[in-house]
Amino acid sequence: MEIFSYLGKYDYEQLVFCNDEASGLKAIIAIHDTTLGPALGGCRMWTYAREDDAILDALRLARGMTYKAAVSGLNLGGGKTVIMGNPKTDKSEAMFRALGRFIQGLGGRYITAEDVGTDVHDMDLIHMETNYVTGISQAYGSSGNPSPVTAFGVFRGMQATAKAAFGTDDLAGRLVAIQGLGSVGMQLARHIKNAGGELIVADINEDSVRRAVDELGAKAVTVKDIFEVECDIFAPCALGAVINDETIDKLRCQAVAGSANNQLAEEKHGDALHRKGVAYAPDYVINAGGLMNVADELEGYNADRAHAKVDNIYNIISNIFAMSAKDNIPSYLAADRLAEQRIAQMRNVRSNYLRDEKSLHR
Structure with missing residues (x-):
């Protein structure tokens, strides 16, 4: 290398x-x-x-992480x-x-x-x-397990994605296919259920699938079939690169919004989603709740303040879709541009001279 x-x-x-x-x-x-x-x-x-x-x-x-922090409005690199x-x-x-x-x-x-x-x-x-x-x-003085906070942020991002795709952020009656029922995926499923949504789930862990079926009334399919189910929203919440050459044409949804990192195998798959008219919530934005939560520890953790930051993921995702529509560019590219614009703006902010206190006494 x-x-x-x-x-x-x-x-x-x-x-x-x-x-x-x-x-x-x-x-x-x-x-x-x-x-x-x-x-x-x-x-x-x-x-x-x-x-x-x-x-x-x-x-x-x-x-x-640079892009995630920048687009999330955090003062972090x-x-x-x-x-x-x-x-x-x-x-x-x-x-x-x-x-x-x-x-x-x-x-x-x-x-x-x-x-x-x-x-x-x-x-x-x-x-x-x-x-x-x-x-x-x-x-x-830590914030504890970040999974519930991350799941809440993904849920708010999913609502914003639904508004972009369907004209309303109401998930009642919407069918969501969740791939992966780990700590974040299961919490997300509960949020969707509480909002009146319906669930189709898949996971390699049979116990997790059984729990989702018994507790949340979800329908279970195999990890192979989850990509092909007809649904409103597909939520990748497991491994990355799940939207790839093999799966891109199998998807039968109008929106993609999930917690997994690096969901697009390549940028061309984000381009393909855009051409197909599928609303895609950029992964590093919608799953930024965990980062926002731990970042709040640097100020002395305050749960209400952290929750407000995570809740704002709705507005961030909405802004990304607005730029995507205005400039006719894929949403992943809009997210990158928003992050890069913020970094460039701060890099070019005037550096005003501040006299050193020691120099006053020389």
Whole structure:
């Protein structure tokens, strides 16, 4: 991998390699852009086949966090940590405390949080060495489990998407197909049910499917068939890249709005949705509730304030669809432009001279 060429292509600021032989830590911290504020992004632990795969994952995820924070109106930049290792067998106190020291050494340019393969306990260990971490135990003033907040944000984004697709944000009587019933997907299903919507669900976990059927009156289909069911809204809430060459023509919906990251396998699939007249809620916008929630911890967590920020996802998604319609561009591209405009505007804000207090006494 030609690292500096890649950094230059997407204007990254910093790539940090962290190695600690005693604990076995091999980690990469990518900082994409800190124009709006310190870079915030989770710490992912995964068994990467190659070092290049880990580097590329960190870089892509960091850039995605820049866009997510910018379009969400947060005063944060984008960053990410990936740890090379098996999260089931390789974790240790020493490993996460070593990582905490590396993060502390960045002086606040990067703030971490939990992600795939890490949890609250791991963040507590990092917190022993640095304050630049969110998503720690509630005993330390944290916001706790982000899944319910993320699900609420996705629900509000789905309502905005419904308005763009159907002319009303009322989900009563709307049929929503949910692919994936993890912690966010199941919470989202409950919101939809409470709003009067109807559910079709699929998940590899049979217990989760059974619970949705028994508690929410959902209809169950296989994970293969979920793409082809006739519905109003398709909600990807599992793995990424689910809208791809194989599935794009199978979709029988008028809107796509779900919590999964990187739903489009390639940008061309977002273009295809636009041509088909399918309203697509850009994933990094509609699922930003978790980021908004943990970001509030940096101000001293206030649940009401955080909830208001997440509720605003409705307005953000609405603005994206308005730009998409006005400029006749796909919604994913409209979201990117809104993020880039905010970053560029703040980058060009006049830097007024502020006299140093020490200079007054010289």
